[in-house]
Amino acid sequence: MTLPYGKRTMTKNNLILGMALTDGYGNLRGAWRAPNVDPSNYVNIEANIRYAQAAERGKFAFLFTPDFPAVRADVERAPISNIIEPLISLTAISQATSRIGFVATGSTTFQEPFNQARQFKALDVLSHGRAGWNAVTTSDPAVAANYGRPVAERTERYQRAHESIQIVQALWGSWEKEAWIKDQASGRFADPSKLKPINLQGEYVASRGPLPIPPSEQGQPVIFTSGGPSPHLLSIAGRYASGFISEVWTIEEARAQRAMVRRAAEEAGRDPDEIKYIVGLMTTVAPSVREGLDRRIAIAGDTLTAQVPHLAAMLGVQLQHSQLDQPLTPEQLAAAQASPMDPRSGPALEVARQGWTVRDILAHGVIDYHPVTVGPAEVHADHLQEWFEAGAADGFWLSPDVYEDGVDAFVDHVVPLLQERGIYPTEYPGRTLRENLGVPELYGLDPRVTSGEDS
Amino acid sequence: MTLPYGKRTMTKNNLILGMALTDGYGNLRGAWRAPNVDPSNYVNIEANIRYAQAAERGKFAFLFTPDFPAVRADVERAPISNIIEPLISLTAISQATSRIGFVATGSTTFQEPFNQARQFKALDVLSHGRAGWNAVTTSDPAVAANYGRPVAERTERYQRAHESIQIVQALWGSWEKEAWIKDQASGRFADPSKLKPINLQGEYVASRGPLPIPPSEQGQPVIFTSGGPSPHLLSIAGRYASGFISEVWTIEEARAQRAMVRRAAEEAGRDPDEIKYIVGLMTTVAPSVREGLDRRIAIAGDTLTAQVPHLAAMLGVQLQHSQLDQPLTPEQLAAAQASPMDPRSGPALEVARQGWTVRDILAHGVIDYHPVTVGPAEVHADHLQEWFEAGAADGFWLSPDVYEDGVDAFVDHVVPLLQERGIYPTEYPGRTLRENLGVPELYGLDPRVTSGEDS
Ligand SMILES: Cc1cc2nc3c(=O)[nH]c(=O)nc-3n(C[C@H](O)[C@H](O)[C@H](O)COP(=O)(O)O)c2cc1C
Ligand SMILES: Cc1cc2nc3c(=O)[nH]c(=O)nc-3n(C[C@H](O)[C@H](O)[C@H](O)COP(=O)(O)O)c2cc1C
Numbered sequence: 001m002t003l004p005y006g007k008r009t010m011t012k013n014n015l016i017l018g019m020a021l022t023d024g025y026g027n028l029r030g031a032w033r034a035p036n037v038d039p040s041n042y043v044n045i046e047a048n049i050r051y052a053q054a055a056e057r058g059k060f061a062f063l064f065t066p067d068f069p070a071v072r073a074d075v076e077r078a079p080i081s082n083i084i085e086p087l088i089s090l091t092a093i094s095q096a097t098s099r100i101g102f103v104a105t106g107s108t109t110f111q112e113p114f115n116q117a118r119q120f121k122a123l124d125v126l127s128h129g130r131a132g133w134n135a136v137t138t139s140d141p142a143v144a145a146n147y148g149r150p151v152a153e154r155t156e157r158y159q160r161a162h163e164s165i166q167i168v169q170a171l172w173g174s175w176e177k178e179a180w181i182k183d184q185a186s187g188r189f190a191d192p193s194k195l196k197p198i199n200l201q202g203e204y205v206a207s208r209g210p211l212p213i214p215p216s217e218q219g220q221p222v223i224f225t226s227g228g229p230s231p232h233l234l235s236i237a238g239r240y241a242s243g244f245i246s247e248v249w250t251i252e253e254a255r256a257q258r259a260m261v262r263r264a265a266e267e268a269g270r271d272p273d274e275i276k277y278i279v280g281l282m283t284t285v286a287p288s289v290r291e292g293l294d295r296r297i298a299i300a301g302d303t304l305t306a307q308v309p310h311l312a313a314m315l316g317v318q319l320q321h322s323q324l325d326q327p328l329t330p331e332q333l334a335a336a337q338a339s340p341m342d343p344r345s346g347p348a349l350e351v352a353r354q355g356w357t358v359r360d361i362l363a364h365g366v367i368d369y370h371p372v373t374v375g376p377a378e379v380h381a382d383h384l385q386e387w388f389e390a391g392a393a394d395g396f397w398l399s400p401d402v403y404e405d406g407v408d409a410f411v412d413h414v415v416p417l418l419q420e421r422g423i424y425p426t427e428y429p430g431r432t433l434r435e436n437l438g439v440p441e442l443y444g445l446d447p448r449v450t451s452g453e454d455s
Numbered sequence: 456m457t458l459p460y461g462k463r464t465m466t467k468n469n470l471i472l473g474m475a476l477t478d479g480y481g482n483l484r485g486a487w488r489a490p491n492v493d494p495s496n497y498v499n500i501e502a503n504i505r506y507a508q509a510a511e512r513g514k515f516a517f518l519f520t521p522d523f524p525a526v527r528a529d530v531e532r533a534p535i536s537n538i539i540e541p542l543i544s545l546t547a548i549s550q551a552t553s554r555i556g557f558v559a560t561g562s563t564t565f566q567e568p569f570n571q572a573r574q575f576k577a578l579d580v581l582s583h584g585r586a587g588w589n590a591v592t593t594s595d596p597a598v599a600a601n602y603g604r605p606v607a608e609r610t611e612r613y614q615r616a617h618e619s620i621q622i623v624q625a626l627w628g629s630w631e632k633e634a635w636i637k638d639q640a641s642g643r644f645a646d647p648s649k650l651k652p653i654n655l656q657g658e659y660v661a662s663r664g665p666l667p668i669p670p671s672e673q674g675q676p677v678i679f680t681s682g683g684p685s686p687h688l689l690s691i692a693g694r695y696a697s698g699f700i701s702e703v704w705t706i707e708e709a710r711a712q713r714a715m716v717r718r719a720a721e722e723a724g725r726d727p728d729e730i731k732y733i734v735g736l737m738t739t740v741a742p743s744v745r746e747g748l749d750r751r752i753a754i755a756g757d758t759l760t761a762q763v764p765h766l767a768a769m770l771g772v773q774l775q776h777s778q779l780d781q782p783l784t785p786e787q788l789a790a791a792q793a794s795p796m797d798p799r800s801g802p803a804l805e806v807a808r809q810g811w812t813v814r815d816i817l818a819h820g821v822i823d824y825h826p827v828t829v830g831p832a833e834v835h836a837d838h839l840q841e842w843f844e845a846g847a848a849d850g851f852w853l854s855p856d857v858y859e860d861g862v863d864a865f866v867d868h869v870v871p872l873l874q875e876r877g878i879y880p881t882e883y884p885g886r887t888l889r890e891n892l893g894v895p896e897l898y899g900l901d902p903r904v905t906s907g908e909d910s
Contacts, residue, residue, distance in 0.1 A: 032644065034635070039637035043669060045581040047551075069573060071667045076646040080667040085577035089544050092581050095550040110567060122540035126500040126547050146569045148661025182487070182494035189487065190530040204618045206603025212526045212535040214498060399885060 016395025026402035062101035070142035094127040101433030103132035107160040117171035129217030129432030134445040163202030172220035173444015174210030198419030218432035238264025254392035280370030285409035289375035471850025481857035513866030517556035525597035556888030558587035574627035576685035584672030584887030618657030627675035628899015629665030673887035693719025735825030741863035744830035832868040
């Protein structure tokens with residue numbers, strides 16, 4: 001467990017971009033039916049490779065694969081929503097790319113730590129230091145049922161998560177930096193004193209080790225986590241994570257969360273700059289806002305207009321379907337109030353006040369998983385810059401509306417603008433994911449982090 | 456669960472070849488130290504890709520990755536003996552090849568069936584129908600310790616194996632052949648009546664399903680198993696396997712085992728031709744036998760001569776180290792008897808009777824995991840043809856002495872001879888692993904196999 005620190009890239013141009021790889025189509029409802037989209041793309045690794053290569057052209061630091069392994073959606077009308085398998089898909093993509101990193105979601109509840117340690121480190125080694133693990137506890141009952149179990153209590157899930165992550169990190173470090181001699185002349189292959197068992201025994205999981213895989217170019221994979229800032233999750237993030245993937249709708253919310261995440265790292269004895277807070281953003285890049293909205297309406301049409309009642313509730317006004325192509329009346333606008341129950345209500349009200357029709361308000365994506373930006377490059381660049389400079393994010397994970405042309409559009413139009421503004425790198429800072437995130441190398445458990453279990 | 460049968464390739468030229476991918480170096484002890492070998496090849500996916508491409512040039516049906524995930528060897532002197540991770544490595548290789556199949560070993564004891572079903576099918580889909588699963592119960596205590604457990608009783612291991620394989624196959628079949636509508640015009644994505652839960656509840660493992668991955672070009676991955684022909688393993692092989700990977704030293708032993716495996720398939724209600732019995736062979740291809748032996752002595756030197764006492768015991772004679780460069784004396788030969796305790800003794804005695812020195816007898820590889828063939832192309836082709844025509848094997852899995860040049864040597868010299876002799880295909884019979892093995896397509900559980908658990 002030597003050398004916890006390594007070189008560090010920290011410049012002004014350090015806004016981080018990642019991209020979600022989901023179902024092969026895109027994150028706008030109906031993307032699979034868009035005219036230029038092949039409806040088989042859910043299983044076409046070739047399509048995902050194209051998207052990854054486009055993101056790499058745009059110097060994206062990583063691809064991120066969310067994962068809830070179950071059939072969740074209404075499969076009759078909408079695609080099953082995630083990549084068929086994160087590690088297998090990203091491994092295939094690694095062979096067709098050279099710089100972009102791979103943050104694969106992996107459950108601490110439904111995986112054996114030894115298998116997880118092994119597969120992630122294998123990808124790290126064969127991608128030459130580009131792997132990351134988004135460690136989540138997975139609380140979806142449909143997923144649990146696929147493993148023949150009920151969802152465990154949160155305390156149990158997080159206890160197992162601490163144990164799993166510590167075992168995985170210890171296994172990653174069990175082959176130490178100088179262990180591999182491989183001297184053909186003398187015949188010494190490895191130094192057994194630097195390739196040692198870990199002998200970790202938790203309440204839920206255990207492993208003897210060592211893991212017979214040497215360090216990669218970045219030492220070991222980067223740990224991420226994602227979720228809301230509960231004390232349970234913050235304890236995971238603070239101790240182990242170098243990236244935190246979040247879901248927030250406003251700058252204020254993001255700043256508060258980022259501060260909590262950074263404080264958690266500090267409390268675990270780490271430098272808060274070592275954990276990158278990454279917020280979501282869904283993008284539609286188009287020559288103008290009007291054309292962007294039209295694109296969204298053409299693709300997501302019916303599913304947008306079905307949201308009228310939801311919008312009405314968010315704004316506290318009555319909205320009729322017949323009002324779809326009208327803006328809110330002055331009376332409605334005067335009466336409207338952002339619902340405190342839904343953080344998206346404030347941004348939605350702002351859009352309504354700009355005078356858009358109800359259909360266009362919805363086409364702005366005001367009811368979605370993340371903030372949505374629609375329009376020419378400036379709209380997206382302004383959003384990214386504003387959040388970044390406000391200390392609301394260290395980076396963003398983007399979900400393009402339609403992968404087939406949405407990644408290229410962002411890379412060709414928005415990325416150059418970010419580079420001109422001096423907030424985004426023009427070349428990859430390094431060759432490994434850690435270098436491109438600006439987080440230190442690590443071998444094994446971080447010695448600054450107490451190793452006792454937490455509950 | 457429709458259409459259990461599909462097209463079948465059964466010609467005269469149907470000897471099957473597979474190749475083991477192990478540690479990146481080769482299966483001759485000391486291969487990692489050979490002059491033309493890069494000692495980092497254990498982690499160089501690029502090297503494994505070269506070997507795979509060479510095997511594909513030779514129309515090999517599959518690559519096979521044995522797997523005992525633990526540090527087993529004397530790591531100070533010899534490499535850790537298996538590929539860093541079977542599925543991750545083979546997935547990377549799949550992207551640089553187009554026809555060769557991938558038989559990855561996966562334990563039914565230390566894996567969750569849902570994860571296994573998902574990862575194997577993901578590889579199957581993205582390789583366009585080239586995946587196989589070597590399902591083994593794993594009885595190595597060093598492996599069990601990595602999962603924090605003792606080795607379970609055989610009855611328990613095999614009960615869990617039956618449950619796991621049935622769940623995996625049912626999950627593979629849970630997305631039926633006609634389930635994916637993906638009609639952009641009507642917006643129908645999938646037919647929920649053909650994408651159904653499996654609801655299998657075993658004693659050790661369970662899963663609800665369905666698995667959200669459609670069939671590949673071959674339906675689903677091919678199941679293999681490997682081991683000695685115990686009743687437990689034969690019950691697995693007979694019901695589920697399309698390939699049986701074995702370890703035998705003589706034609707007689709192989710014929711008897713192959714008959715047992717075929718009978719087990721018949722007893723499970725299947726056509727015995729649907730299970731391919733694949734025997735091991737380790738090869739050193741050289742211009743002459745003498746040059747082959749010299750190559751082996753140069754690379755494996757000390758480790759060969761350390762086997763003198765073992766050889767003496769196998770033949771029931773006294774052998775001195777000083778006799779290394781002498782053949783057995785007429786008196787020794789007259790007294791020698793093949794030990795009934797070691798199936799390798801008969802073949803060893805045959806080599807001794809040919810008059811080779813003790814060093815050369817050992818250089819023939821008479822004490823190894825599989826039969827060894829050394830010399831020019833004819834030696835190898837004769838061995839393969841003799842076993843094949845005697846009904847001792849449907850195919851062979853080869854372990855070259857040194858991958859770096861051993862695969863090319865076999866492909867360039869032995870393969871053409873097999874093709875000339877009309878026992879080996881000159882082109883791949885098909886595009887999928889099932890087509891190239893000559894086993895039928897399958898969707899879900901084989902309806903001919905009773906689905907009750909076995910113990
Ligand atoms: C943006 C984002 C992405 C997430 N991705 C996943 C995921 O892919 N798989 C998963 O199981 N959990 C994922 N999570 C985490 C779960 O939703 C998490 O369990 C939840 O936020 C906290 O609930 P808990 O405290 O009960 O675990 C994600 C969360 C967020 C905010
Ligand atoms: C040629 C061959 C290859 C094998 N490969 C593996 C392997 O890679 N991993 C594994 O766990 N078992 C493997 N096995 C199977 C185990 O050795 C098997 O458990 C053993 O043969 C039977 O022991 P059991 O009945 O107690 O399970 C292999 C066996 C043979 C003959």
